[in-house]
Amino acid sequence: MSRLANECDAINLGQGFPNFDAPAFLRDRVAHALCGPTGQYSRSAGLPALCQAISSSSAHRLGYEADWQREIVVTAGATEGIAAAILGLVNPGDEVILIDPGYDSYAACVALAGAIAVRVPLDLNDFSLPRERLAQAFSSRTRMVIVNSPHNPSGRVFTVDELSHIAKLACAHSALVLSDEVYEHLVFDGDAVSISTLPGMRERTIVLSSLGKTFSCTGWKVGWAIAPEPLAQGVLAAHQFLTFCAPSPLQGAAVEAIRALAPGTEYLRGFLSDYRARLDALAAPLEAASIEVRRPEGTYFMLMRTNTLAPGMNELQAAEHLARTAGVATIPLSPFCAPGAPEGGWLRLAYCKEIPTLQVAAARLTQAAKRLCNS
Numbered sequence: 007m008s009r010l011a012n013e014c015d016a017i018n019l020g021q022g023f024p025n026f027d028a029p030a031f032l033r034d035r036v037a038h039a040l041c042g043p044t045g046q047y048s049r050s051a052g053l054p055a056l057c058q059a060i061s062s063s064s065a066h067r068l069g070y071e072a073d074w075q076r077e078i079v080v081t082a083g084a085t086e087g088i089a090a091a092i093l094g095l096v097n098p099g100d101e102v103i104l105i106d107p108g109y110d111s112y113a114a115c116v117a118l119a120g121a122i123a124v125r126v127p128l129d130l131n132d133f134s135l136p137r138e139r140l141a142q143a144f145s146s147r148t149r150m151v152i153v154n155s156p157h158n159p160s161g162r163v164f165t166v167d168e169l170s171h172i173a174k175l176a177c178a179h180s181a182l183v184l185s186d187e188v189y190e191h192l193v194f195d196g197d198a199v200s201i202s203t204l205p206g207m208r209e210r211t212i213v214l215s216s217l218g219k220t221f222s223c224t225g226w227k228v229g230w231a232i233a234p235e236p237l238a239q240g241v242l243a244a245h246q247f248l249t250f251c252a253p254s255p256l257q258g259a260a261v262e263a264i265r266a267l268a269p270g271t272e273y274l275r276g277f278l279s280d281y282r283a284r285l286d287a288l289a290a291p292l293e294a295a296s297i298e299v300r301r302p303e304g305t306y307f308m309l310m311r312t313n314t315l316a317p318g319m320n321e322l323q324a325a326e327h328l329a330r331t332a333g334v335a336t337i338p339l340s341p342f343c344a345p346g347a348p349e350g351g352w353l354r355l356a357y358c359k360e361i362p363t364l365q366v367a368a369a370r371l372t373q374a375a376k377r378l379c380n381s
């Protein structure tokens with residue numbers, strides 16, 4: 007879709023990256039770090055100062071201070087964290103439960119590990135968890151279930167009740183949980199509970215996070231995994247042979263950023279209010295034009311139904327049609343699901359963009375709806 011966006015000169019609300027830069031204080035830290043002696047490999051599990059900062063800044067959310075020497079692995083973005091956790095902890099032939107739609111690297115890494123993906127679709131109207139179907143997906147071969155809340159692409163923050171359902175099943179089947187929490191700080195109402203905090207879960211959960219979403223630096227690729235020592239050792243074993251270490255100067259700069267993550271800091275308050283304004287700039291005009299959207303509880307993605315803008319088309323056709331005729335590129339939800347699975351008729355729009363960009367995109371989409379109405 008990014009290629010098509012370039013071809014059609016469309017506004018790219020497809021790929022999820024901000025069109026604004028990381029905060030100046032953070033870029034200054036990189037410049038500073040590059041002037042120091044940081045050009046060599048760092049400790050494979052992560053720079054000690056960064057691991058210590060991650061441990062203390064996550065203690066509030068996770069309810070305990072992870073042992074920075076044994077329970078934290080800094081990775082090249084959460085993408086490497088996903089790969090390292092799956093390759094390090096899942097054996098060929100094991101089953102891994104994926105909740106669809108889901109971030110596409112999960113299924114790819116499960117395949118790389120020679121494991122079997124067991125896919126459980128969310129309800130495609132409200133993206134709630136199908137409890138019975140999930141229970142049926144567990145078997146004696148289930149090694150891991152992957153949970154992502156706040157959820158890409160739906161924008162849902164799963165309720166404690168839903169997470170407890172997953173947790174109970176994981177405990178009953180002695181399964182591990184890979185909890186992808188990269189959007190943990192981008193939640194509009196209250197907090198996103200980490201499944202690792204529920205009863206019996208700490209010892210079986212690997213929590214993943216990333217600097218990229220919270221500090222608008224998706225290209226830096228600094229992420230981390232937090233897990234009890236036996237699981238962290240599995241992640242570290244794979245990480246050692248995937249990248250060995252994340253870039254040393256960026257890890258150094260990240261220390262300062264992570265310290266800005268205490269609850270209610272000025273940085274996080276500003277971050278959330280900026281995202282609220284961006285969401286409004288895109289969603290409000292579409293809602294006013296009776297285009298069905300789903301405002302997210304968290305993440306920088308919102309959903310839009312294809313029916314008013316591209317009736318009779320499947321999601322991929324609708325996305326291509328809108329890129330070409332309305333000049334707005336989006337992402338269909340179908341690639342986030344098992345091939346050939348039923349569709350809900352949704353497109354994902356990334357609103358991590360400057361407000362004027364979002365205003366122009368909203369105007370283009372509402373114009374397209376008007377043209378269709380008049381034709």
Ligand code: PMP
Nearest residue numbers: 083084085109158188216218229
């Ligand atoms: N998990 C989810 C749910 C994501 O949306 C993304 C980025 N799109 C990642 C992981 C990857 O994070 P990173 O950029 O830190 O590798």
